[in-house]
Amino acid sequence: MTAARRLDRLFCDRALLADGWASGVLLRFDAQGLIVAIETGLDTPPAGVERATGTVIPGMPNLHSHAFQRAMAGLTERSGPAEDSFWTWREVMYGFVRRIDPDGLQAVAAMAYAEMLEQGYTSVAEFHYLHHDPDGRPYADPAEMSMRILAAADAAGIGLTHLPVLYAQGGFGGQPAGEGQRRFLSDPDRLLAIVEACRSAPGSHRTGLALHSLRAVSPDAMAAALDGLSALDPAAPVHIHVAEQTAEVDACLAWSGRRPVEWLLDRGWLGPSWCLVHATHVTPDEVAGMAASGAVAGLCPTTEADLGDGLFPARDFLAQGGRFGIGSDSQIIIDAAEELRLLEFGQRLATKRRNLLAPGPGASTGAALYRAAVAGGSQALGLPEPAGGLRAGQRADLVVLDPDDPRLYGRSDDTLLDTYVFAGARNAVRDVVAGGRLVVRDGLHVDAEAIRSGWRRVVDRLQAA
Missing domain, CATH: 3.20.20.140 (Metal-dependent hydrolases)
Incomplete structure (x- = not known):
């Protein structure tokens, strides 16, 4: 089984926060998978910090x-x-x-x-x-x-x-x-x-x-x-x-x-x-x-x-x-x-x-x-700090939308979300962080093969019953 990698920080060129869209966002996560701090207005990511390859929205x-x-x-x-x-x-x-x-x-x-x-x-x-x-x-x-x-x-x-x-x-x-x-x-x-x-x-x-x-x-x-x-x-x-x-x-x-x-x-x-x-x-x-x-x-x-x-x-x-x-x-x-x-x-x-x-x-x-x-x-x-955007105190749950998806290309902020919801961009999710762990990379679950293998065994057994 592939272990999902835990992140302690993530830099976002653009992210949807509780009070609106922001640029140059640094999210900090604790060991329990909560967002503990958010900085905005940074020009570049700090050294050694992973950079999201796309716009970040709450999961x-x-x-x-x-x-x-x-x-x-x-x-x-x-x-x-x-x-x-x-x-x-x-x-x-x-x-x-x-x-x-x-x-x-x-x-x-x-x-x-x-x-x-x-x-x-x-x-x-x-x-x-x-x-x-x-x-x-x-x-x-x-x-x-x-x-x-x-x-x-x-x-x-x-x-x-x-x-x-x-x-x-x-x-x-x-x-x-x-x-x-x-x-x-x-x-x-x-x-x-x-x-x-x-x-x-x-x-x-x-x-x-x-x-x-x-x-x-x-x-x-x-x-x-x-x-x-x-x-x-x-x-x-x-x-x-x-x-x-x-x-x-x-x-x-x-x-x-x-x-x-x-x-x-x-x-x-x-x-x-x-x-x-x-x-x-x-x-x-x-x-x-x-x-x-x-x-x-x-x-x-x-x-x-x-x-x-x-x-x-x-x-x-x-x-x-x-x-x-x-x-x-x-x-x-x-x-x-x-x-x-x-x-x-x-x-x-x-x-x-x-x-x-x-x-x-x-x-x-x-x-x-x-x-x-x-x-x-x-x-x-019953999640902490419910809001329509990312804020400190929440679980570190977020989605990175794929900037290379043709339907999302050239879109930003609310227009990006309009396109994601209404233009049928089914494969627009690129990466996903859940509880501070990177669980989806490039559109695929990090342990997809093992999980699908178990699924196939069950389906075969159910169909044979």
């Missing part, structure tokens, strides 16, 4: 990932006997997940994380509900599958916020779980034991908790899990799938008389440590409540398009000061710029207008989206 946090689904990307594109939807896709996923063992999960997750780094994601929130063996029995170590996620993140060198998921029932009102869900099931005490095990594991990862959805967790179980998490870490991130599908909204109304986001708002739980994943089907009042709460909207446009979920009302949400981040979710596409592009393009298709998510006249749409997603994603992952 993008990936706020929603199911890493194991990387191995099923592309395998659900055949029409079923009835009209396909999220719910038919879910049945295919249930069949696939039965075949994944701990070794397979680790190899698939390492591959997904290496691809994320190559495409500009430098940290990830893993929404992890694959806890047990295929028969639904806990492993000898109940945290076995979580430990495999931690190991995969360490191998790839990506920053990790691990979110063990509470999944306790099959539907609203305590409906029994189906056979396809038995690997996911837990209760608050067992789930919190996994959270504690992850918090105690060595490494620099962050640990929070996820509630799978209102349909999969009872109110009492939610309250118990949240109380237990607060006792461990009151600022820990809390994520939940919510209002992704109209059928979920209808079932929630039938169960409680409230829509999903409305139900959460009525509880008074939402705040800046929360991330509401998808929130596709929300009313204007729910949009206003989400924005006022300070919670982050976790948007995954490529997955939401793939599953036919619908469009989040991003323009109204942002106009009210709402915060958002992006995620690769089902890993059908792993590309930070693509998520932002589809987020804006979806709004354009729905309204027949352009540049809808720019913050005002003359503003750069791509740059605004990029900065906002970095800040919101950092908040959702």
